[in-house]
Amino acid sequence: MATVTLTTNGTTFTFAEGEVKKISSKINANTETQEISGTGPATAYTYDYQGAVKTITISGVLFETDTTRISGYTITSILDQKQWLESIVSGTQNAITFTSNYETMSSLSATGAIAPFLSSADYTYVKVQDMSFDEFEGLVEELAFSITFIVGQA
Secondary structure: OOOOEEEEOOEEEEOOOOOEEEEEEEEEOOOEEEOOOOOOHHHOEEEOOOOOEEEEEEEEEEEOOOOOOOOOOOOOOHHHHHHHHHHOOOOOOOOEEEEOOOOOOOOOOOOOOOOOOOOOOOOEEEEEEEEEEEOOOOOOOEEEEEEEEEEOOO
């Protein structure tokens, strides 16, 4: 799996090798549909007025390690990692720079432009939409997590 990092306020959190088990991205075009009575599905009108929203969800397990997740700090225990991750959802979130191998900032395309435009960025800006942790009986060496990010501007 790719190395995944989250950078906010100049501090970078690096997930350990093997912690991130899955990265999923979803783009929702927010299209509106107007069906036409008495016709089949191919005759519906669709409208794309609102633009698109992209979310990225990472999931896996946190485990204790001898290597700190953040340079200059001692964040090695599962509890320390969980508390740091929870702290980025403060109610007044700053943009987070998300990096991994295949989740990069998508380019914008203007009306009438030839799409797709490929981005040369190797990062993307996100904010946390939701975060969850699951503790399972008998598994004290790891803590399952899932974090969904909304892609946006810095």
